[in-house]
Amino acid sequence: MASKSNGPALVAGNSYYLPAMSNAGLFKGYVIDPGSVGYADVGRDDIHTVLITHGHNDHFRRAREFRERGARVIASKEDALLVRNPEVNVRGLFSWARPPKEMITPYFQGDACEVDLYIEDWLDSSIRAIYLPGHTLGEYGFITEDGVLYSADSLYSKELWGKYKLPYSIDPDLCRESIRKIKTLDFDYLVPGHGDPLSREDALKAADFHLSQLDFVDExxxxxxxxxxxxxxxxxxxxxxxxxxxxxxxxxxxxxxxxxxxxxxxxxxxxxxxxxxxxxxxxxxx
Incomplete structure (x- = not known):
């Protein structure tokens, strides 16, 4: 898939994001979710680690480019299987049978990539992992020392709800727990997986709207x-x-x-x- 990024944009401090169909994050030697952007888009050769928030291909499709250049790849224990073998996502959607190719969503197709380390076994005081399941069982977000939260697909803005009407998740109860957790976190800016970065104030409004939409779907x-x-x-x-x-x-x-x-x-x-x-x-x- 072709990149939609025009290069890294500053959020705060050393925290950047690359605007794309699925946003990627950039912090020091880390790249977060290189699904729609690749090695050439980052514009630097000091990337030592790829952090994958969850196992959907639009968030890790191009991780292998970085790994082939020496970066290690980190994903959660729950979602690592989806990164290593995207076919699991495809079959899971079709009750584990093999679907006709026309029925396979492109969001679940892409290049498999080996996972070198689990998020649960990784630690860096300058960027920490936050468990935010619901969109998948093993989704994480990452908060940098600059106060920037890369929230992946755990939170959808009002604009995104307006565009897609029913953004994908697998467990609304886990989604609610994760959104409520986000509201308690200490951050200044939030970079979602899709859409523009949000200030803390706008992110909290988006969280309340997301919760209201989950209730609306129930009703x-x-x-x-x-x-x-x-x-x-x-x-x-x-x-x-x-x-x-x-x-x-x-x-x-x-x-x-x-x-x-x-x-x-x-x-x-x-x-x-x-x-x-x-x-x-x-x-x-x-």
Whole structure:
């Protein structure tokens, strides 16, 4: 995938970011999430470490370029398998069967890369890791000594919600926990995985909006389940309700998102299910 970056932009101190389809971070000898930008885009040859926030290819697709030049690659224990073998993501989306190639989202395709060290076993006092699961099970963010938080896909701005309407995650409850954690962190600027950097004040507003949108999705689902609805019909009704973009990729991503919200609502006792004639039906609990 071609780079969309015009070079590093200063955030604060030694903390930079490279604007791209998926933003990359740059701090001293670290590059964070080189998914849409490569070695040539960074413009320096002192990169000793690649930090990967999570195992989606738009965040690590070009990590191998840096590793081939001597940098070590660090990812979480949970997501390292996805970095080493992107096929796991592809198959997981299709219930572990091999999907037709037309159904594979490009966000889960890319170059596999070996992981040299786990985030959990790494330590640097100038940049620390913050566990922020929900988008994946092993997502982390990184805060530099300059007060810059690289939050990856743990937090979506209002603008991003407006553009995509349903940004991807797998566990809304974990997402909520991570967003609430972000609100307690000591940072001055937040660099998201997608979109422009935010001041702390704007990041806190984005956090509240993200939380409200997760609640909104729950309410839409509950409204659609006043009568029993099959999983497939629920996807259709939900997509029409939010006027989501019609594509194979979006269908699969929406299906995963909906299953996450259905599971959450079921654990809360607000949604129940039944299997009838080999078809799963969901309905609002009485």
């Amino acid at each position: 839409v689902v509950l409204e659609l389940l006043r009568e029993p609805v099959s999983t497939e019909s629920l996807v259709t009704k939900f997509c029409y309700e939010l006027d989501l973009y019609k594509s194979l990729n979006n269908y699969w991503l929406t299906l995963v998102m909906l299953k996450g919200h259905l599971s959450s609502l079921n654990h809360q006792g607000r949604v129940a299910y039944k299997l009838e004639n080999y078809c799963m039906f969901w309905f609002k609990s009485k």
